[in-house]
Amino acid sequence: MRTFIILLFTFHFSTFTSSAQDMTPLVMKVKAKLDQVNDYEADGKMKTDVAFIKAPVGKVKIYFKKPNKFRLRKDGGISLLPKGGVSVNMSSIVTTDEFVALAAGEAVVAGTKTKVVKMLPVNENSDVVLTTMYIDEANLLVRKAVTTTKENGTYEIEMTYGKFSNFGLPDKVTFSFNTKNYKLPKGLTLEFDDNEKPLTEEQKLKNKKGRVEIVYTNYIINKGIADTIFK
Amino acid sequence: MRTLINIELYKIFKRPRTYIAFAAITALIVMIQFGLKVDGKTYVDFMLNDLGSTLQIEGNILNGYLVCYVMLQLLLVHVPLLIALIAADMISGEANMGTLRVLLSKPYSRTQFMLAKFIASTIYTLLLLVWLAFLALFVSMWVFGTDDMFLMKSSYVVLLKENDVFWRYIGAFGFAALAMTTVAALGFFLSVFAENSIGPIVATMSVIIFFTILSTMNIPIFNLVKPYLFTTHMIGWKEFFDIQVTDANEAIVGSIQYPERIINSSIVLLIHIILFVAAAIVVFKKKDVLS
Amino acid sequence: MLFMEMQEIIQVKGLTKSFKNLTAVNDLSFSVREGDVYGFLGQNGAGKSTTIRMLLTLIEPTAGSIDLFGLSLNSYRTEILRQVGAVIEKPDVYKYLSAIDNLQLFARLSGLKPTHLQLMQQLEMVGLASRAKDIVKTFSQGMKQRLGIAVALIHNPKLIILDEPTNGLDPQGIADIRNLIRHLSKDLNKTILVSSHLLNEIEQIATRVLIIDKGKKLVEGSAAELFDPAQTLIELETLDNESAFNKLVQSNWKQALQPRRASTILIKLHRDHIPNLHRDLVALDIPVLSLQPRHSLEDFFLQVTSGQYANTH
Structure with missing residues (x-):
């Protein structure tokens, strides 16, 4: 999870210096905007929406510090987060800065017109195969990002902005990912009579797309955060 | 009547056999707790093996609530055997010892005797469950702490908030009490027919094992009879740990997915108890005591 | 007619119990009066236990009526059983409890709350006071029997x-029980029904006797009548039974001689006349190997229990 968020936020701070095509300036502008934030602390509500998971909404606290320190802490309790992001080796992309940013037309994301930017890592060993960003050019905000990895499939991040859009910080982040089929033998769980489950439930279970949604309620920006929090 | 029940309880708790069940439960639970305490991480990793490839699960998963659930899952299948040990001996054991004829020539009706004996076996059953609850729930809560409950079912996972768990255990143990009383009633009923304890004890255990296997096996032809087996309904306590979700797949704290299943199963079990006990009394009233 | 004024404690009329393929008790009627030590005799399987179990409502009769204390057992079961104490067949107590715990338990079952002292006195009566705290498992058969009582x-x-x-008791145990029954009857005025398959046991204590066989009444009467000394039977064994018999036929004992049996000569006489018989046997020069007096009822009972009675009737 942590890395998935890192992935998310490192987009904002990546410096796309090399081999940028005509989209590089846009990406740079976005980065500059995000650079205003040195650190922040935020409250959030996290909702896990995976077909085979029944979980209540949980409160979380999110901490960030430049360049790439990130921590999501649940207010006690158990948190379920998509794992894929962990192995999306984003830091390698960031450090090597070897990207090719290509224009790929325009698209509308949640009613907002965006520029589609295809970003390809130059390094062949990178786990990331391709990242597609949907950038709201007028507000310099990333509305959506889709990353395809070699190991962990495709992830989609959608962001909605509100009060903190000036800092490039979203009000709501939705992370979509593919889940495997979940099944444990009934003999193991000693369930005998689950056959009469309503159809809608079955249909739900067939839906293999998982979503994690974080709604940010309160940002405290640039007030300084101790490094110990990230340990 | 009260005197009779007291006397029956006195007899139950004066015999060493009674404590086998308590000792067995204690040994099993302490063993499982020890194992999980020492090597729980491996166990959790194993459990999460499949899920862990997609999801990262953080927090104190192996907390007292989950430990209790794991133990109930393991133990509630076997506790019936311990209950049979006493309940199936209630009449047959007395017949075997020869004390039955003395009891029955005392100035109480046979119905009174039977009810007193059944109530006493039920109290024993309940005490066994209280002991089980104390060890499996409270000791586990103390040893492993409490946290949200992360529960893996066969086709989905349930995450219950920490403050949404305890009442479910109260419900679960209440239901388990009903289920175990059904076992006691069955043992009690079978004990009417024999003049030695072994027969009815083994018969009760066999019925439970046989039915449980039928209930567990996922074969279409068995599925037809499953709803009619009381063993199928005995695991209804698990329904307390399933939660409803909104259309947006958000769990509703404090809800139960299928409360009607709990009610149905409770009614089925209650009917079994009444039938077993009534049949036991009817048969016993007509019985010539030849032992 | 003193007997008629006494209350009938047990009155059984036409009592019958049929099991699947056996009639254990067949149209049995008898009555036990207050103060009786009622000897209930019969060989094993004659129907004694079945009858007793019916008296205690352990077995339901197929037919017939049982009244105890003048009340129908069917209608007044609880009231009647309050007044009845029973030991049925083998001792029947909880083996995992101590003697005193057993006693207390059954006292509570009868609605009593005896003090420790009362319990100890009761155990004293049956000679178990010193073992009061021991579990019954460690008791001998006789001790269990006494505890049962x-x-x-x-x-x-x-x-x-x-x-x-x-x-299952040794001779000392048998004597103890006999004394206890006497004590209960004479000193405590209890009415006692005691069954046995041994006549000599009953003979020594009973005031009335009932003998049954195959569930049917054979004989019922007072011990005084049944054990009449005039009905004594002598079993005589000699070196030459043939000639001894002939000599006796020609003597004064002719009237007393009974039909011959295999290896013995039987003479029926009053008990007081045995010395005379002795003298005459010597006078007649009969070489006597043994001379055994027996009561004729005993002889009768022996025939019953050995099956000879059944063969001839």
């Missing part, structure tokens, strides 16, 4: 039913 008596019943109380 203590249990049967703890609620001070008017009627005591003892089914084969001396079964």
Whole structure:
């Protein structure tokens, strides 16, 4: 999870210096905007929406510090987060800065017109195969990002902005990912009579797309955060 | 009547056999707790093996609530055997010892005797469950702490908030009490027919094992009879740990997915108890005591 | 007609119990009066236990009626059983409890709350006071039997039913039980029904006797009548039974001679005349190997129990 968020936020701070095509300036502008934030602390509500998971909404606290320190802490309790992001080796992309940013037309994301930017890592060993960003050019905000990895499939991040859009910080982040089929033998769980489950439930279970949604309620920006929090 | 029940309880708790069940439960639970305490991480990793490839699960998963659930899952299948040990001996054991004829020539009706004996076996059953609850729930809560409950079912996972768990255990143990009383009633009923304890004890255990296997096996032809087996309904306590979700797949704290299943199963079990006990009394009233 | 004024404690009329392929008790009628020590005789399987179990409502009769204390057992079961104490067949107490715990338990079952002292006194009566705290598992058969009796008596019943109380006991144990029955009858005025398959046991204590066989009544009467000394039977064995018999036929004993049996000569006489017989046997120069007096009822009972009776009737 942590890395998935890192992935998310490192987009904002990546410096796309090399081999940028005509989209590089846009990406740079976005980065500059995000650079205003040195650190922040935020409250959030996290909702896990995976077909085979029944979980209540949980409160979380999110901490960030430049360049790439990130921590999501649940207010006690158990948190379920998509794992894929962990192995999306984003830091390698960031450090090597070897990207090719290509224009790929325009698209509308949640009613907002965006520029589609295809970003390809130059390094062949990178786990990331391709990242597609949907950038709201007028507000310099990333509305959506889709990353395809070699190991962990495709992830989609959608962001909605509100009060903190000036800092490039979203009000709501939705992370979509593919889940495997979940099944444990009934003999193991000693369930005998689950056959009469309503159809809608079955249909739900067939839906293999998982979503994690974080709604940010309160940002405290640039007030300084101790490094110990990230340990 | 009260005197009779007291006397029956006195007899139950004066015999060493009674404590086998308590000792067995204690040994099993302490063993499982020890194992999980020492090597729980491996166990959790194993459990999460499949899920862990997609999801990262953080927090104190192996907390007292989950430990209790794991133990109930393991133990509630076997506790019936311990209950049979006493309940199936209630009449047959007395017949075997020869004390039955003395009891029955005392100035109480046979119905009174039977009810007193059944109530006493039920109290024993309940005490066994209280002991089980104390060890499996409270000791586990103390040893492993409490946290949200992360529960893996066969086709989905349930995450219950920490403050949404305890009442479910109260419900679960209440239901388990009903289920175990059904076992006691069955043992009690079978004990009417024999003049030695072994027969009815083994018969009760066999019925439970046989039915449980039928209930567990996922074969279409068995599925037809499953709803009619009381063993199928005995695991209804698990329904307390399933939660409803909104259309947006958000769990509703404090809800139960299928409360009607709990009610149905409770009614089925209650009917079994009444039938077993009534049949036991009817048969016993007509019985010539030849032992 | 003193007997007629006494209350009938047990009155059984036409009692019948049929099991699947056996009629254990067949149209049995008898009555036990207050103060009786009623000897209930019959060989094993004659129907004694079945009868006793019916008296205690352990077995339901197929037909017939049972009244105890003048009340129908069917209608007044609880009231009647309050007044009855019983030991049925083998001792029947909880083996995992101590003697005193057993006694207390059964006292509570009878609605009593005896003090420790009362319990100890009861155990004293059956000679178990020193073993009060020991678990019954460690007891000998005789001790268990005595504890069983203590249990049967703890609620001070008017009627005591003892089914084969001396079964499995050594001679001392048998004597103890006999003395206890006498004590209960004479000193405590209990009415006692005691069953046995041994006549000599009953003979020594019973005031009335009932003999049954195959569930049917054979003989019922007072011990005084049945054990009439005039009905004594002598079993004589000599070196030459043939000639001895001939000599006796020609003597004064001719009238007393009974039909011959295999290896013995039987003479029926009053008990007081045995010395005369002795003298005459010597006078007649009969070489006597043994001379055994027996009661004729005993002889009769022996025939019954050995099956000879059944063959001839």
